Amino acid sequence: MTAVLQKKVCMLGGFSVGKTSLVKRYVHSVFSESYLTTVGVKIDKKTVTLPDRIVNLILWDLAGEDDINSFRMTNLRGAAGYVLVADGTRPSTLDVALSLRQRVEADYGPLPFVLLLNKSDLAEQWAIGDADVAGLRQNGWWVQPSSARTGEGVDEAFKDLAVRAAG
Amino acid sequence: MTTSPDILEGLLRSPSGDSAIDRKALAGLLVEIAQSLRPELRGQQNGVQPGDLELEQLRTLLVGREIETLSRLTGVVDDPERLAAAIGRVLPTAIAQATSDTRMGHVLAPVMEKAAESSIRNDPKTLVNILYPTIVPAIRKSIGETIDETFQRLNQTLKYSLTWRGLKWRWEAWRTGRPFAEVVLKHTLVYQIEHVFLIHRHTGLLIAHVAAENAVSQDPQLVSSMLAAIQDFVRDSFSGAEHQGLDSVQLGELRLWSEPGPFAALIAVIRGDPPEGLHDTMRNILSRIHAERHHALESFDGDSAGLVDVEARLRELVALSAHAPPRTRLGRVIVVALLLLLLASAVAWAAWWWHNQRLWEGYLDRLRAQPGIAITDAGKRDGKFVVSGLRDPLAVNPLALLGESGIDPARVEAHFEPYQALDPQSVLKRLNASLDPPPSVTLSVAGNRIVAHGSAPRPWLDRAHAVAKALPAGAPGFELAGVRNEDEADEQRRQVDEGQWRAYVAWLRSEPGIVITQTEVRDGKFLLSGLRDPLAIDPLELLGEAGIDPSRVEAHFDPYQGLDPQFVLKRLQASLNPPPGVTLAVDGDRIVAQGSAPSPWISRARKVGSALPAGAPVLDLSAMRDISEGALGKLRDAIQARSINFDSGKSLPTAGQEQVLDEIASDLNELVKLSSTLHAVTRVTLTGHADSQGQGTSNLSLSVARAEAVRALLKKRGVDPDLLQVRGAGQLEPLQDEAAEADASARSVNRRVSFSIGFEEEP
Numbered sequence: 001m002t003a004v005l006q007k008k009v010c011m012l013g014g015f016s017v018g019k020t021s022l023v024k025r026y027v028h029s030v031f032s033e034s035y036l037t038t039v040g041v042k043i044d045k046k047t048v049t050l051p052d053r054i055v056n057l058i059l060w061d062l063a064g065e066d067d068i069n070s071f072r073m074t075n076l077r078g079a080a081g082y083v084l085v086a087d088g089t090r091p092s093t094l095d096v097a098l099s100l101r102q103r104v105e106a107d108y109g110p111l112p113f114v115l116l117l118n119k120s121d122l123a124e125q126w127a128i129g130d131a132d133v134a135g136l137r138q139n140g141w142w143v144q145p146s147s148a149r150t151g152e153g154v155d156e157a158f159k160d161l162a163v164r165a166a167g
Numbered sequence: 168m169t170t171s172p173d174i175l176e177g178l179l180r181s182p183s184g185d186s187a188i189d190r191k192a193l194a195g196l197l198v199e200i201a202q203s204l205r206p207e208l209r210g211q212q213n214g215v216q217p218g219d220l221e222l223e224q225l226r227t228l229l230v231g232r233e234i235e236t237l238s239r240l241t242g243v244v245d246d247p248e249r250l251a252a253a254i255g256r257v258l259p260t261a262i263a264q265a266t267s268d269t270r271m272g273h274v275l276a277p278v279m280e281k282a283a284e285s286s287i288r289n290d291p292k293t294l295v296n297i298l299y300p301t302i303v304p305a306i307r308k309s310i311g312e313t314i315d316e317t318f319q320r321l322n323q324t325l326k327y328s329l330t331w332r333g334l335k336w337r338w339e340a341w342r343t344g345r346p347f348a349e350v351v352l353k354h355t356l357v358y359q360i361e362h363v364f365l366i367h368r369h370t371g372l373l374i375a376h377v378a379a380e381n382a383v384s385q386d387p388q389l390v391s392s393m394l395a396a397i398q399d400f401v402r403d404s405f406s407g408a409e410h411q412g413l414d415s416v417q418l419g420e421l422r423l424w425s426e427p428g429p430f431a432a433l434i435a436v437i438r439g440d441p442p443e444g445l446h447d448t449m450r451n452i453l454s455r456i457h458a459e460r461h462h463a464l465e466s467f468d469g470d471s472a473g474l475v476d477v478e479a480r481l482r483e484l485v486a487l488s489a490h491a492p493p494r495t496r497l498g499r500v501i502v503v504a505l506l507l508l509l510l511a512s513a514v515a516w517a518a519w520w521w522h523n524q525r526l527w528e529g530y531l532d533r534l535r536a537q538p539g540i541a542i543t544d545a546g547k548r549d550g551k552f553v554v555s556g557l558r559d560p561l562a563v564n565p566l567a568l569l570g571e572s573g574i575d576p577a578r579v580e581a582h583f584e585p586y587q588a589l590d591p592q593s594v595l596k597r598l599n600a601s602l603d604p605p606p607s608v609t610l611s612v613a614g615n616r617i618v619a620h621g622s623a624p625r626p627w628l629d630r631a632h633a634v635a636k637a638l639p640a641g642a643p644g645f646e647l648a649g650v651r652n653e654d655e656a657d658e659q660r661r662q663v664d665e666g667q668w669r670a671y672v673a674w675l676r677s678e679p680g681i682v683i684t685q686t687e688v689r690d691g692k693f694l695l696s697g698l699r700d701p702l703a704i705d706p707l708e709l710l711g712e713a714g715i716d717p718s719r720v721e722a723h724f725d726p727y728q729g730l731d732p733q734f735v736l737k738r739l740q741a742s743l744n745p746p747p748g749v750t751l752a753v754d755g756d757r758i759v760a761q762g763s764a765p766s767p768w769i770s771r772a773r774k775v776g777s778a779l780p781a782g783a784p785v786l787d788l789s790a791m792r793d794i795s796e797g798a799l800g801k802l803r804d805a806i807q808a809r810s811i812n813f814d815s816g817k818s819l820p821t822a823g824q825e826q827v828l829d830e831i832a833s834d835l836n837e838l839v840k841l842s843s844t845l846h847a848v849t850r851v852t853l854t855g856h857a858d859s860q861g862q863g864t865s866n867l868s869l870s871v872a873r874a875e876a877v878r879a880l881l882k883k884r885g886v887d888p889d890l891l892q893v894r895g896a897g898q899l900e901p902l903q904d905e906a907a908e909a910d911a912s913a914r915s916v917n918r919r920v921s922f923s924i925g926f927e928e929e930p
Contacts, residue, residue: 003470003472004470004471004472005468005469005470006372006373006388006469006470006471007372007469008370008371008372008392008469028386028389030385030386030389031389031393035393039396039397039400040400041393041396041399041400043389043392043393043396044389045386045388045389056388058371058372058388058389058392060371060392060396072399072403074399074402074403075396075399077369077370077399078367078369078370078371078372079370080370080468080469166469
């Protein structure tokens, strides 16, 4: 019998970067989005099948805020990893994502994470240079353009995160 | 002092890892040798007596290195400080390793207890300071729960203390010896734990989840994380709740009870009304889980494979609640089913009742609309419809209407008293039935009246008029003016006839001696009966004068004596036949007779007069005179005063008496003449007498002969002999007593023929 693991994974990102769209399309969801506005959190699940095990990523979709100071860091307690989401058409959201990463690192130490540059389907509005991406990758980060519309990068990101979080 | 073999073994184990020599076997061999050489050493296990040089040398030779190690160790062991330092270096590791050994807890527990005890004794404040942050909320919570539980018990106890169920539970409490409140809670707090989540507090990941058989929920992993998120949200959002999560959440019938533990939280989803004591149960189970799987919980990283056995504990909780309600739930299902059944039958009954009631009311309305039926009372009794009232015999039969109304006649009791309805329809019916109008007459209702049209014979009309008059007050009027009398012509003719008849009868009534007792006109004939004095006029004789056809008259008269004076007079005149000298006349209420008549007539009249019935007029005879009292009487007396004498033994009169005879004859003739004028007949009796001489028989014949002789003499003188009667008296009627007087003269006187005269009525 294949072992089944659960891992808590948080979805972080600035306002309107498309976290929820990613979640809505590619994961198992039972709760309504109103939780995001009321409780600030919405729980979803993404099951990733690895060769030797099955990992259930319990996704804590956290309400996106551009003011990172009001971000409730307690939600990250016990997380095995996180997904940073930025809007590839808005460079400022990348900054927000990077700031979030720093705060998480500060509070919880280094945790596995993936950085998704979302809305890759809007190629003509794309505003993040390949150089920047390469720079980020040089840090050993896993950076991946993604699209909620095409599904590009989504499964790979979760799979990678699952491998690292469960490792 | 002895050392445990384990310690020795440990000490003998060389850190350098020299395994070529079995040091234990070697040491054992040396000891064996030493003991065989010196039997006094046999009591000691390990100790070695110093002082034996050879042995010492051998030992040094053989186990010099070991002795060196041993002495070093002994130095450590013997020096408490060094020993403490040495143990102190390994103690945490040792304890950590020994933790998995259950004996560790047992061994340490008394020591810890004592330590804690003395610590508390020395300074309780320290413990209080340590415990305060954790214990006070716990106490507060516990007290709160206890109070809640108390109130819950009180509420339930009060609620059910006086009900029937309450009494039943009191009986159960008395029987089982349990407190009443507990019994009440057992029966009233119906609940079921549907889900139990064991959630890792740090990550919010689901460790274990157990659901009741019939419970459904979303993905438990998501649910548990969401619960954790909400707990965090509450904790973060409201100050004062920093160390606490949500205790309980109630959403309608569902309750969420949460029990936090050091590493895991137990969350129960309960449907219904759980007893507050369930908090305790949950806490106990959670602490048991923590005690048993402390490490696994602490190091939980999302792999719950190693915690599968925890589910059994959670199942206990689900099972705990499950065994109370099922019966109740089943009971409730039965009760609900029964109630539904009851309700259904009630509804069905009500519908049936309503239907019947509608039918019944429809029937009553119909009845009320019927002329000639008055309902005084209607209702239901003993499941039957009852109706009573008044019914005109001509009205429709109430039972006959039942069929049309769709009501089973067997379910109806009807009682109607007969009465005469006064509504026009009923009266019309009754008139049709009682008058049986001929085909030429039609009766109909016009407004509040009944009108007859057509033509009818008089008898029917008369009957109809009588009926119309006899209709009770309040009944519609009965108008017969529209009916023509078919017998009018006949009637007019009859009226004429009847006028004549009435006149005739009146005439009859005025006739004396006729009494009309009955008069009738029947079938065109006149019937007449009564009394008629035979002296009265014959009624039939009058018919002609009255102009009535005698053939139409049937008269019957019984004879009777009329007491009318005229009639009595008539009858007296008929019966008395008064002589011409007598007149009878009515004078008031008397009938007076006047004139003279022979006395026999008078005496007869007197008799008749006295025989007249009571109430009849009296016959007055006081004015009557006897005919003999006048000239007739003088003549009679003169004749009677005379006699014709005879000689003894002789049948012829003594000579010299011719003159006397002449006178007598003359008087007699005059008398006859006179009496005939008076309508009387004169009767003259000649009686012959003899004296006492001679024999009686010869005297008798002599006397007859003397009378005959005189008769002949008178005949000779013109007297009608028919008027003269003779008789012989013999010697029996002497004029003088012969013995007393001189015989000769007396005898001479006695020898004679005497005259007696009487008057009789004319035949």
